[in-house]
Amino acid sequence: WATRSVGGWAMMFLLFTMTGSATSLFDEKKNGVMLRLLASPISRTHILWGKYLFNMSLGIIQLLFLFTVGWILFDIDIFSNLFNLVLVVIAASIACTAFGMLLAAFCRTAQQANGWGTLLILTMSSIGGAWFPTSLMPDYLLVFSKMTIIYWSIDGFMQVLWRGVGTLAILPNIGILLGIAALVNIVSVLQFKKGHVF
Template sequence: MTALIALIRKDLILYLHDRRALLVNLVMPIVIAAFFGSVFGGSGSKGSAIEVALVLQDQSPLGAKIADGLKADANLHVTVLDLEQAKKEVRKGAQKVAIVVPAGFGDAAGAAFFGHSDKPEISLLYDPSQPAVLGMVKGMLTQQVMQVVSAEMFNGQAGHDFTERSLRQLEQAAQTDPDSAVTRDMLKSVLAFQTRATQGAQDAGKPQKAGLSMPFSTREQQVSASSAMQGYNGYAHSFAGMGVQFILFMGVDMGIGILLARRSGVWNRLLAAPVGMSTVVLGRVASATIIAFGLMCVIFVAAHLIFGVQVPNIAGFVGVAFAFALLTACFGMLIAAFGKTPEAARGISIFATLMMVMLGGAWIPSFLFPHWVQQVALVVPVRWAVDGLDAVTWRGLDLAAVMPAIGVQLAFALVFGALALWKFRREQD
């Protein structure tokens, strides 16, 4: 036991005196996690408004009302530009979408509202990298156009003029077509109603009635296991992902360090001491586990103090962090056991680490992946580490809910550690 403690103490002292290792494994994940956290929504705040250019070629009152409605939408930041400027801004990515309302749109839309003419087109120029934004803008544009056009046709001057034009046409057709006479009489009643409604609103000083609008509203309510949590926290996930990534890099460095020690002969001299192979390997695993666990704790302390990341399930966090720390240590030993040279092992292990980090959802949340990628990622240990850390932070789940994540990581650690020990013993024999 004294030899094991001495080995662990030696590794800890060497690591803490390595300023490069502390910079890479501690400072870098905090800085990068802060960046990614702000990109993915920060601490649950609403995203910024969508940058939209508006090219208003229609000078009718209806076109002006559509423009005012779009500008009033809190989800949009509307900039009025001419067509060439709008194309230029969208092309370089400064504007996500450009809405082009053509000349004569107001009159044509009013006629098309009742199906009497072809529908006018509103052009949408969009950044090809923003297809999701295009769908959102189309939805908000549809709502504004439908409400403005219907209001104008039912209660506005354009609707009044359209009814009068239709009446003149029906007066001529009624001389030979009895059905037209019936329609003419109906439109006369409609015209009388529009006239009274408009005059009454003007006399009372009331605004014009609104047109058709959405027949329902929505009420958003976040659902989480803890009442203290406020929904998805981009910082919590980013600190989990970046912490996992850079701590895995620490495990890679540990494995490469053993390969360098074997090349220099230090490893063989250590094995020649009165300690067994199992003690040496266990000492390395224990020291690496302590370092990895300490790094994860410090990273999340920084996340809490600087960015307000909450960890309501401390026991769950300790369990997940310790399981991942042990997994990292065993992963490093696996690299050392099967690596031929430090140079070759470094390239392969970094590639394997980046693949695990990418598929595990450390960079981008796994729930954004296609379904088949999510299923494949279940065999990646990093996926369970990141999901476990998400569960004990912004999801606010209890210890029982994260036991599968802890168990899977421990199982991977056991397999990696057993393979590494078997390989070391085989080479020693």
């Protein structure tokens, strides 16, 4: 119970954090920071990757911190399979960062991005297993559950922390999370090139 709860809530909080961090692009544009950056010998691509890598690092730190809290408060064993836990954490952070950048790419204002972000995050949390086990869901809803970042992240956390599996067993989870991130990043970059954000 504790492993699922900590993993689920950690992922939901991470998605909110990544949404806020990515949409800070709008504030930077409004405050003139982006114009000063673009006036320097830095391309839009460099700015985006800098923002992406910063947010991804922030996500990794946040997830590891929350699992450490889970270890302290609920005695979750995070050390016996730490390497594989870190692998899932990195993949989950990459995917969540991509989600935040996608919102920033398609929305026109920070308020709009935060509104859509809240709706999508709560939806993904409810069907992805953050609030209750997906085993309680009907089959038709499970199909949609498996389309979410949260589902594959929590499943990876459960396999590592609860079942103690090896690296090979979590490769599908990592592959799917990275695949989602790659697809979303491609769409985001194409949208950013239209230049409505900066």
